[in-house]
Amino acid sequence: MKTTKTMKKAAIALSIQAALLTSMSSFAAEQADKKDDSKLEKITVTALKRSQSIQDVPVSIATLSGEKFENMFSSGDDILSLATRVPGLYAESSNGRVAPRFYMRGLGNSDFDLAASQPVSIIMDDVVMENVVLKSFPLFDVDQVEVIRGPQGTLFGRNTTAGIVKFTSRKPTDDFEAYVKGGVGTYGLTNFVGAVGGGLTDTLSARISVLEQSKDDWIDNAHTNEENAFGGHKDSAYRIQLAYNPTEQLDVLFNFHSRSLDGTSSVFRANVLTTGSNKLNENYDRDSVKYDDGDNNPQVYDADGWSVNVNYDLGNITVTSITAMETAEGRGKGDIDGGVNNADGSSEPGFIPFSAVTEDQLNDLEQFTQEVRFSSNGNSQLSWQAGGFYYDSSFSVVSIDGFFGATEVFHENTTWALFGQTTYQVNDQLSVIGGLRYTDDDKSLSVGDQNKDGFALVIGAATIQEYAPVNVGEAKVSWEAMANYKIDNDMSVYTRISNGFRAQSIQGRDIAFEGMPSVAEAETIMSYEAGFKSDLFNNTIRLNGAVFHYTVDDIQLTAVGGNGNSIGLTNAGKGVGTGFELDSEFRVNENLLITAGFSYNKTELQDESLLIGVCGSGQCTPTDPLSSDGSAAYVDGNPFPNAPETILTLTGRYAFPMGDSGEVFIYSDYAYQGETSLYIYQTEEYVTDGQFELGLRVGYFNYDLDLEVALFGRNITDEDNLKAGIDFNNNTGVVNEPAVWGIEFKKSFF
Template structure:
């Protein structure tokens, strides 16, 4: 595998370096004005200041710096106001939240209210959402319900990734960094005209890190924590006539690494501070003794996909077709209890029983087809109509050291028709309205259960028979918005939108002698008001929005308890209100500042809803300090609690200062900081399982030469080496999931034109 990766990298780099076409760019004098940012949040290219939606973007140095230390897609968390991400599945299966709305379910079949769209294709399954980010043109975070413009509807919002597309003009770049823990990142791309009316682009990313965490139980040094990942993308753009373009995108991924590292008893009951059991560089794992030769939380995944986008310009109309298919397979294994042994012989701290689980994703296939027709009128009215079809199937096999193996088969089919129209009432006022109809069907079939399980042998479990589960729903959603220009540089907007997330089916509990669970569809109603303004002679951009939403029959996942179950449930209602501020200030030609802040107050509204908290069941009480009212059978009443994994506040800022060096270059220093406010991990509230005031910082210092198009820099991620708790495992002991350590490195990049 490594030989293949190195050969692929060498070929790409050689292609770029051997090309004779390289044009030096003339150094241009910087101006102390804002850069114009365009977005496609409404499926047409517009200035971000003209879109009546709360949108934030990441691109260029601001984006690249976040990922300079080998980070995965989770690095986007708290880098945009209102956006959060976390995972208990390592570098796959990320869970995203916008304005507090997300899903904490760790199952590979979990549905999420945040939609990920990469190069116009929805990535619905959690494995597909983790595709590595490289050669990215721009990221757009579109807050609030979406559905009348995009193929897949979403109740929370969209994170939209657009890669650099092929053009007739040659360009290429190569980038490499060396950092702590043997981290090596190599990224590159080459593109240009291949023949008449044919252009191509190939880009790749190779990320490697050595294992750096010792397994103190088995005596293995540097046993886990590393990864080896290769991802690539090949694009062909064919334009046989001026009005027709066909873009083929083929991409793949190969990951061999470590799943999440769980750390037993790192909290002392009654406190959420890390205790003496926490050691970033070591764990006590005995999972290798119970997992048929797999040890130290391994993780392997492969993904291959393609898409074909066709745009045909019919003068006043544009027809668009997007056909895509994704396939993926892989597995993760976790020593879920986070330690070794059980009872009196456990370490570190008390571990009642050993828990080791492996989840395999087999034969994931996702097919999508989207058609759109959009007007190109020069009149006041423009519109778009479209249809969308989605078909996904896969099976998940869960292997537990006690119960054995269980396989469940999932299938989801949905189709929708949608449309949106925009009318310029005057030079100042624009009105937009949209409508969507969606039909969604899901099914679950339970396969063989408890195959060769020890629990079956000793009579502690039995093979169970479950009837197939089929659910279906259809709903109509709509939105209405208005944008009013106060003057050339500022505007006000208002937007109302509603939508729904279809029923969800959870089958993971079958692996532990539990029944599948179903959550009914949820519906959201959202209203927001905002202002967008460029001020101070076009040097300060200030965008802000306030919002309020309610979700009827909101879907939640009750995770943990005495059985470590994963059960879907509906609360009567969930509500949230808050605001976001995004700002950019060009102080002068040498100093640029950006900042963002969000406040998000979420609340579960259900007087009777209760869940088993940390280690509790009807017989035994919780092993953490629950602050909610408790029922007689040890369940926590969660009415009034915040949504899980929904930071109440997010604050981030960046600063870039540069000093000219001769006529051709500059020295620069760039820093970015991200702060995360109070965050509750689970549906119930406890002293141990919440955090506040987490932060991480980055620093990048280097030299950029404009004439020769190269950059060299030193960098640091998690600059102050913070130990931040990102999640927890609450059924067995007081286990935590931590952030990555400080990474320091050097990088270089060269571009060719």
């Protein structure tokens, strides 16, 4: 049985890691007297738009940096690698290496359209990446990732009801520094990252970072007998930063970046789930599929952007201005039914009632943002910051169906906001923080060409329809209040109440199939959180934790699939989430570092009258109460879609000193994902549990040469994990990446 095998493999993987860590700990204990000065590194974050110790910020935050971060991307994976690597954070996609969908504390959005709105905000170098394609910009030469949990509606604005993932690149320095990192691996993997920077003049410094990675096509098309037809990619990107510091008061940072992707969109696998079971069946073959359409699922995207970050110190006040422009365009195509319809009426693998192939194009995306912020300086009892924010974006999405043809819809979004936050230090132990933001958000949708070059128009199965422009607007006030109490220098407790909202959403993809656009009203969230932060045992153990409860009124939902693979926006009365997170680090000694994290999220939809359409294929097994005609399910009491109930993360690194010049190290990481429902309605087929991935890295680092050579493996037990599905045609599945092994080197120059 697949279940038994998976459990055995998971047990073996955990046993290996446990044995490894136990042996490391035993050896470390023997050396403790010699190395009693080992400590954990201090972590600085900017969750409140100020540089602060993570232990002083009354917000649930986890960070990723250095080896822990870089190891995730050794095999050339994209931003989705962050899924389950941080407690409470999940991500998935049915759009290949673009349009990732993020979830935090169970709250996210399963909409696969290129115009989708999400409640987890992605911020790269202080610039919000609102469109789903912008969110997929490759991660390289990253200094730190901050996962900021819970609503962030005061300083960061709307569409942050779940939280923020904030990426900060390494910045230019006055001193010369550079590195090159290259790797090769199975499936023809090549992965190169490099950076060089330093002072150009007394007032100007620069840093250039590049990424060049590729993987060969490795999936066969068994229908056309084409070997290695798709599955690979080539992703290239660069970032140029210029730091200008003419005086002690003024610093300006210019950031120019670009990305070019040529690869494969998601691989849809027909009928890899048997009706009544969520286990991959005999139709599943990781190395091959049978496609009769979709041109082997190509995906091509380009993105460019720039930003200017200015800080001017006026003495008591610092003025900050962040101006940014992002552009993107591209296309992806897919054989959505995941199989073959033969001329004699038969289909394979399994029953596929009709062929389905679609292409989506993002055209002329332009996003402009401007933030101006005033912040108090010094260490006075009262500190504050206030400012304004402007956002403007426009783009079009073309959806091309093999029967209806091409239809284009245009989206525009304009937002402005005023915000402020104040911190008051009541005494040496207690500080309180309050924040307020007013946001005005306007969106519109209009329709361009309809059914262009479509066969449906020729035979009279479709008509050109009149669609009036859709305009929605919302003005909201969001706020937060926090208190932090230091018990002593090593421990603090905090409480936080926060409010936020996700602006109204417009979905127009169904127009391509003679449907109507749908609108979801704004959702608002009220979140309550309490937690603690501690550095224990002479700063060798860091243990942070938080408990939370939130209620989302008018929670926005995206009903995906059903009878026609449609996307319909709707609102449920309420969504409720309760849970906790734990983040820990244990520096046993200079040679051994262990980290562990765990999250529990219990989510529930509360709307007794809400009906969501179930699988149009008729091949899945809904477990919810059904409507009288059996086409829809009552989803009251269901968990949120793609909301893992538990996430467990473990890492361990041990170094064996090799004289005074180097070390041999072993690094292992483990990520576990608990029960997860892939849809709003629940079925026997599309609920997963017990999925995990295990990584390993063994290498040598030479201190004198600043040189590292390492063998690496990702998903080393080659787990087959179901990550997404399509329910309208058959029981289609999307699975994770296979095991990848390789070798990597890194050389630094100073």
